[in-house]
Structure formats: structure tokens, C-alpha cells
Amino acid sequence: MSESSSSNYRSSTSRTTTSTIQGSMWSPSYYLNLWNRSFSEPDAVDETSKTLLRLTEKYGDTHPTFKTGSYNEALSHAKSNFKFLLVYVHSQAHPDAQSFCKDVLFTKDFKEYIDTSFVFWVCDVSTSIGLRMSNQLGATTYPFLSMIQPIVIPGNQNLHHEIFQGTSLLSKSNVMTKINEVTSIYEPLLISARADHELREQDRFIRQEQDEAFLQSLREDQEKERIKREKEEQERLEQEQLEKEEQDRLEFERQLIERKERKQKLYIDEPTKSATTTKLVFRLNDGSKVQRNFLESETIEYVMDYLDTLIPDPIENYILSTHYPKKQYHNLNNTLKEEGLVPDAVLFLSEK
Incomplete structure (x- = not known):
């Protein structure tokens, strides 16, 4: 709409409408901060719901979608959706x-x-909210419509406010024409505001995606670092375990050698053949053969300690036995005489 046509429109509707802030019968301070003004509305949802119920009961369900709640909530909804508020x-x-x-x-x-x-x-x-809104919006007769553009114009903190009232609203085509004329003037502002909003939302979405990508990358790096630390810790523990096992093995071998060396000192002197001795021949596990004289009073344990000095492995892993008759010697405290290993015998050392 051109400036001249807009002026003609304002002039032709001056008897039934208040078009712009500058042409309003109300002072400019009335419109100041209309968007942020908080009305003290008693039970806004309840009063609005009752009004809608009375109207639909009387006139039916075919009507524009009525926004429930307070005026400020309706204005906020219009602003967030870039629509005019009627x-x-x-x-x-x-x-x-x-x-x-x-x-x-x-x-x-x-x-x-x-x-x-x-x-x-x-x-x-007839309601407290309706009476307050009627006074605030400047209604002088009925029916009364107020068309509010909810976007603040840059450089002007006032919201544009257009009113239609009286007999000019009794024609549907006349009402829609008047609304269309005002819409054509101020709709570009809503379109521009929506475009700016969508651009900001797009930028926000891009930043959000970038932030999410960064956080995902950070989480992946942290997970990789965690796995790396766990792997290094596992390798460290495994290495410590190997070192401990090696130390235990070396310590065991050392102790085994020391034990064998201590036992070897006990068998330096071999008893000479006599009526109280017996001659034992041993077949070791590696197939070699040794023989030695022992006193009849010596125990099976004493004989096993002797054999311990001849083999590299611990004697605890072996058992002494005969082939025929087949017998294993488990009681280490029995003497050679008690076991019948006199005056001689052949014994076999085998793994348990």
C-alpha cells in the first residue's frame, strides 16, 4: 500500500478506528512497553475459559481458534510465531x-x-480482565477489535496498535478488507523479523552442531585416552607379574640349590659294608643308575634326601618304588629294615 492510500485509509476509518500511535486519541505513553507490561489479571485462564464457553454455547463451535490464558500470553505467542494478534x-x-x-x-x-x-x-x-482490556485498548463502542503488531520497530519502543469498532465490523467483507489493509502495511516487518529469527536459529543450530561435534570429538579423544591408559596399566601389571614370577622362580631355584648343597654335606661319608648296612641301587628318572650303602636304621626320607642331591628338580615331585613286587614308599618315617630293603634292593625314582 502506498503512503497516499495508507493516509486515505486512515482518514476514511477515523470515525470507527484508531489506526496508528501518532493518530491515536491516547497518549504515546499508553503504548509504551505494551509488550512487556504485566497485567494484574485475576485467574486469567479461568475468566478466559468462561468467556469462550459462553460464546460457543450461544454461537456454536465454528470460530477462529481462541488463544486461552492471559493477554500477555497471547501476545507472547503471537510474537514467537511472527503473527498479528487480534x-x-x-x-x-x-x-x-x-x-x-x-x-x-x-x-x-x-x-x-x-x-x-x-x-x-x-x-x-463484563469480566475484570475484559473491562481492563477495554479501557487499556481504548474501546468506545462494540463490537471492538484491536489488531496488534507484536514486533517492536527499531528505534521505537512502541508496538503498533490498530483498532476497529462499531458498525464498521458488521460486514464480514469490510472487516477482512480492513485487516488486509493493515496487514499489507506491517506484514513486511513480521517477515523481516521471521527471517532474522530463522537466520539466528540457523546460526545457533550450526554452533550447536559444531559444539556437539567438538564434544563428540572430545569424548572420543577421552575414550581413546582412557583405553590407552587402561592398556598401559594392564601392560604394566602384566610386566610386573612377569617380573615377580621371574623373581619367584629365581628365588625358588636359589633356595633349591641351597637346600641341595646343605643335603650334600650329609652324604659325604658313605657307610662301609657291614651286617647293619644295605646296598641300594637306584634307577633315576633320566635313566641313569647310582648305588650307595645305607644303614638299615636310616629312613625312607633320608634316602629321598640323598636322591634330592642327584636330580635338578625338587624331590617332592617324585616317588620311590620297586617294580616287582610293585610297591611305592609313601611313609617317609619307616626305616629301610622296616620296609624290607635289606640286605640290598633295586629302587626306581619316578614322577608322581
Whole structure:
């Protein structure tokens, strides 16, 4: 719409509407911070719900989608969705308001038209919220519609506020024409605001994706570092275990050698053949053969200690036995005489 046509429009509707802030009968301070103003609304949801219920019971369910809750909530919803807010203040006592509801508001095509691009909020002048909104928006007669552009214009903290009231609202085509004329003037601002919002959201989404990618990369690096530390710790423990086993093995071998060396000193002197000795021949596990004289009073353990000095492995892993008759010697405390290994015998050393 051109400036001249916009001016003509304002002039032609001056009897029934208040178009812009500059042409309003109200002071500019009235519109200041309309977006942030907090109304002290008693039970806004309850009062609004009752108003909607009364209207639908009387006029039916075919109507624009009514936004429930407070005015500020409706305005916030309109702003976040980049839509105009239409506020309808109803007066049950005014006959023109009845005609507006029946012939305009509660019709299918008006519902479809409003639901496409507007947020619609309703109050009743008979309620505390409705009376306050009627005074705040400057209603002088009914039916009354206020069309609010919810985006603050740069350099101006006031919200644009357009009102339509009285008999000019009794024609559906007239109402839609007036709304279209105002929409054509201020819709570019909403479109621009939506584009800026979408650009900011796109930038935010990109930053979020970048942050998520960074965090994912960080988590992966941390997981790799954790696995690396666990692997190094496992290798360290395994190495310590190997070193301990090697130390234990060396210590065992050392102790084994020392034990064998101590035992060797006990068998330096071999008893000479006599009536109290026996001659024992041993077949070792590696196939070699040795023989030695022992006193009849010596024990099986004494003989095993002697054999311990002849083999590299611990004697505890072996057992002494005869082939025929087959016998194993488990009782280490029995003497050679008690076991019948006199005056001589052949014994075999084999693994247990």
C-alpha cells in the first residue's frame, strides 16, 4: 500500500478506528512497553475459559481458534510465531456485538482466514480482565477489535496498535478488507523479523552442531585416552607379574640349590659294608643308575634326601618304588629294615 492510500485509509476509518500511535486519541505513553507490561489479571485462564464457553454455547463451535490464558500470553505467542494478534472485546449487552458474532466471527470462512495468519484472543467486558482490556485498548463502542503488531520497530519502543469498532465490523467483507489493509502495511516487518529469527536459529543450530561435534570429538579423544591408559596399566601389571614370577622362580631355584648343597654335606661319608648296612641301587628318572650303602636304621626320607642331591628338580615331585613286587614308599618315617630293603634292593625314582 502506498503512503497516499495508507493516509486515505486512515482518514476514511477515523470515525470507527484508531489506526496508528501518532493518530491515536491516547497518549504515546499508553503504548509504551505494551509488550512487556504485566497485567494484574485475576485467574486469567479461568475468566478466559468462561468467556469462550459462553460464546460457543450461544454461537456454536465454528470460530477462529481462541488463544486461552492471559493477554500477555497471547501476545507472547503471537510474537514467537511472527503473527498479528487480534483482540476481540465482547459486550453481551450491545446488539451490534451480537450481530458481529453471528454474521462474522462465528463463520467458517472467517475462521479459516484468521487461523491462517493471526493469533486470536477474546475477553468479555463484563469480566475484570475484559473491562481492563477495554479501557487499556481504548474501546468506545462494540463490537471492538484491536489488531496488534507484536514486533517492536527499531528505534521505537512502541508496538503498533490498530483498532476497529462499531458498525464498521458488521460486514464480514469490510472487516477482512480492513485487516488486509493493515496487514499489507506491517506484514513486511513480521517477515523481516521471521527471517532474522530463522537466520539466528540457523546460526545457533550450526554452533550447536559444531559444539556437539567438538564434544563428540572430545569424548572420543577421552575414550581413546582412557583405553590407552587402561592398556598401559594392564601392560604394566602384566610386566610386573612377569617380573615377580621371574623373581619367584629365581628365588625358588636359589633356595633349591641351597637346600641341595646343605643335603650334600650329609652324604659325604658313605657307610662301609657291614651286617647293619644295605646296598641300594637306584634307577633315576633320566635313566641313569647310582648305588650307595645305607644303614638299615636310616629312613625312607633320608634316602629321598640323598636322591634330592642327584636330580635338578625338587624331590617332592617324585616317588620311590620297586617294580616287582610293585610297591611305592609313601611313609617317609619307616626305616629301610622296616620296609624290607635289606640286605640290598633295586629302587626306581619316578614322577608322581
